[in-house]
Amino acid sequence: MRIPEETVERIRQSVDILEVINDFVSLKKRGSNYIACCPFHNEKTPSFNVNPTRQIYKCFGCGKAGDAVRFVMDIENIGYGESLRYLAKKYGIEIEEEEQTPEDLLRQNERESLLIVLNFAKTFFQETLLKTDEGKSIGLSYFRERGFTNPTMEAFELGYTLDQWDSLLLEGQRRGYSRDLLEKAGLILIKEGNAGGDNKVFDRFRGRVMFPIHNVSGRVIAFGARILKTDKNQPKYLNSPETTVYHKSQVLYGIFQAKQAIRQEDVCYLTEGYTDVISLHQAGIKNVVASSGTSLTTEQIRLIARFTPNVTILYDGDAAGIKAALRGLDMVLEEGLNLRLLLLPDGEDPDSYVHKVGADAFKTYIKEQSQDFIDFKASRWLTEAGDNPLKRAEGISDVCASITRIPDPLKRQTLSQRVAQVFHVSEQSVISEINRLLRKQQEQNKKDSERQQRSAGAGRQQPSSSNTLSTNEPSLDDINSLLDGFSVESPDLSDFGIDVPPSRQSVSVERVKAVKTPISYQEEECVRLLINHGVRELEPGITLCQYVLSELHDIEFQTSPYDLILTLFREAYNRGDILTANDFLSRQPGEGNSDRDVELQHEAIHLTTPRYEISDGWGKHEIFVPSEEEIGILADAAYRNILRIKKILAEQRMTALQQLLRESRNKSPEESDQLLTEFMHFKRIDMEISGLLGTVISG
Template structure:
């Protein structure tokens, strides 16, 4: 189904890049732009840049770039249409579409189809809870006993499923969803019939209260379910299996409901269960999530890091809770986050304790009892060690081992002082132990790297290569073909040597020197094409006039230059917005071309660095590229460099033809030499104008 163009325009105009990106990561203002650690690759220093003026984002680390729609496509891994629907919902823009048919679902990709059917299941479970006798008497009564109010039930979209074999299955089939799709979503099971008859298909969840699991944007991607009757043949909790849209190691329960509060409070409380999150949320402590269904993972920690660098772990005070807290401690530190830990009184969990003492007392308890990881570990070791000096030394080494996980050396230095104070030893002793452990880690990494290298060498065939011990070009081509990458030849990686990688790819390429000058020319056109260098002469007019017989050798720069020429012939001068706002929908016949155009425009209009406000404060003038004199000189020198490189290419070609003079007449040889000398004189004149060394 197509979304009407006028609706697409309304969505794009309403979507604010800061609001859209801010739903997924915490942005910090830097100059006129905003920065953050990139959500698309792991990094410790921010290289992700958002420009609110141009309504674009770009990561200088991994190269991801685009507008608000492209960001949703990238972060949610959905198609163009689904990204537009997400933004339409966010900005309350109604989309008039026909009801989806099974044929429509088949035309969508699997991920989008699963999200749609999971949303249907969520709605079905909610309606069952609130409208059926069984749902109200069993499911709703359970939630009431837990103290959950209607607003809380609505906020977490809690539901109930009937104690029947196929209530969801039958409703799904009636709505037009296939059994295969329901099974892929983890909602139904397909059990083979041992007697050879038809397979039995039935609901995965039956007679359970339902806890929908949302992703960061609020889409339901899975379910947790708790059985209420006593049945030893059934597990108490049952979760959705992993699917295309649900990977439990990458999800935190409650992150959608908590993300704004986490950003505002600048701390995330981490618990273990669904009801812990819900009860604390209802008590007004909304910056809380849970790692339900899995031990804490690196991916979950990185998800928290999008919104805050501060984590407080709230676990039960029993042995299992202590073990879980210690297991997650080093992982949090390794990702560079600031960590505090709190163990509740023995026999209590966050859900029970907040009901017992109330919200205010619970908050006060967290403030007073939460400890940093040094105090947390030291308290356990000092209690266990008593007067045993060996146990005490073992405790110091254990705490130092956790400090070595921290990537920031300045933090490690500061924390070593804290360890010395807590254990009453010299700081140098602590530093020496930390350094010893760091060297041990490095040695282990080196040994593992050497072992991996040895395994790779043993796996390589011993015969025929382009050089001894190395794979031949044919071997590399075979490997690249298997990865979907074009072959290479002896000149470099596949394709024209001046081609650039497609947006979002990491394919290695070799660029010609002239491609950099062509890129600079296009950058000047996109950013300053309409600026007048002198009355009546725009930069676009000047560049196109100087290059009127020259085509660029590198795609997409040649295409961008062609678009400028076509527009100028109509009396128009293209601007950055003409490229930044290009449509990159999946239904576009030139989707890859449009995407590459937008990607390059973002790259060419997003400066990585800005002049510090301190320069202005001290009235230090920094010449700007936008000043007419500087801009005119930049364009003039760029044109000269392009022409110089073209002259050098022409000279190289003529030299090759002259060397092959055995097949040419004397007149042809003289003509080639004349052309060569003309190109040489042009090259020397340009070198003089540029002030570079004249080639010999």
């Protein structure tokens, strides 16, 4: 179904990008904007910037940018239409959709289809729990025995599936969902029959209570299911298989229900089971998630880090619980999070213990009994070592090994003091051990890198393993290769009787994109000034747009998409209009829109989002930094930018003429004189502009 344009516009007018993004990451105010660690790539220092005035976001690390609709598309990996439906639901906007053409249906994303059929299954399981005799007598009775209230069951959308082979299959097909889609969603199984026999098709989940697994935005992406009868041929717990929308290593059970509480409490409690999460949530401890029956993964830790840097692991007090806590400890530290651990009394898990002692006593127990990882590890080593000095040394080394996982050197230094206090040894000996382990890690990393290079094949050039920073500056060879084929205002070579291969007649757009050339920097600055300040008057009656376009009236830009932006400004100006940033930011990645619109929106966000802001502290000390908004500064910036563009064009022309002079040695003196005269003309232009810019004039 297609969403009418008036509804799309209503959705866009209703959304607040801060509210939308805050559902997925914790934003912090900095100046007039908000920042966070980017949810699209792993980073320790925030480079993700949100501008509430323009309603856009931009990551200066990975380059992701857009508005609220694009953010939902990127973070959920869904299409344009499904992103609009998500926002409409969030803001209570009713959608009356139009019929889609067959072409529209073909464009529908498989991921979106899976989310729709999984939502159908969730609703079906809920209705089965509450409206069927079997559901009420078995499933609902079980949840009541666990102490779950109606609001709790609604919050986690708990359900039940009948002990029948095909109840979901038949209902799904009746609703129009194909067998293929139900299978891809992990809801049914297809077993091949014997030779010549029909395939057997049946529900994956039968006779079980259902725990829907939600993603961060609240969409159902999978199910966990528990069987209630004794059947040695059936596993107690059964989970959905991996699908296009469900990757268990990247999901935390309860994250949707917990994310706001995690942000408010600034700590996340990590448990192992579904019922642990639900029972604690019902007891008022809502900042809790579970690893969904899998070993803790790096992706799950990074998901927590979107909302808080503080994690407390709550595991059972038995040997298995201790092992699980130790297994996840180093992984949490590697991601730079602050870690505490709590082991419950032997024989208890979070679900049973909160029912036993109540919510207040449970919170007190967490506060009093949770330990940082040093105390947690040290207490076990000291108990095991007793008077054995070798075991004691082994324990110190083990704790130091965990400290080396921490990326922040200042934290490592502070924690080394803590280890010395706990084990009653000198701080220097601890630091020496940490340094030894760090060197060992570096040597191992080097060996691994060399092994990978050898396996990549002899003679293949490998990336440098040095710590030197790389830049986007093109090498001289890169620039020369681009200058060889410049096409802007180049002379008609046929006038000189010189044949030039087609490969040298124009610059490939892809090559210009691949290498940032000197002129591309200036073209970028020019369109930045136009987009941000085009309507500003530099003097009465003369806008910046008018001034720039008049100075560049016979010049075409060489870099995409700056050439397109300049063309759009020219077309609008000829119509008596001046484009603004909003004209580009409003270009949407909608159904039927071209990739060009997406590229223009992305480029406009890049050009209108400054990475840094002047601190308010400068004004407190009466240090005033001139702003580009000031007319004198703006006019000078535009004037110097145009000079630089013309200077580079003159240099390009001279480079081409030099090449032509080299190739025209066998031509007549008149032809050579023509080339030389033109070369000297552009040389004079180059020298004059250099003088105006105050740069060194080449000889």
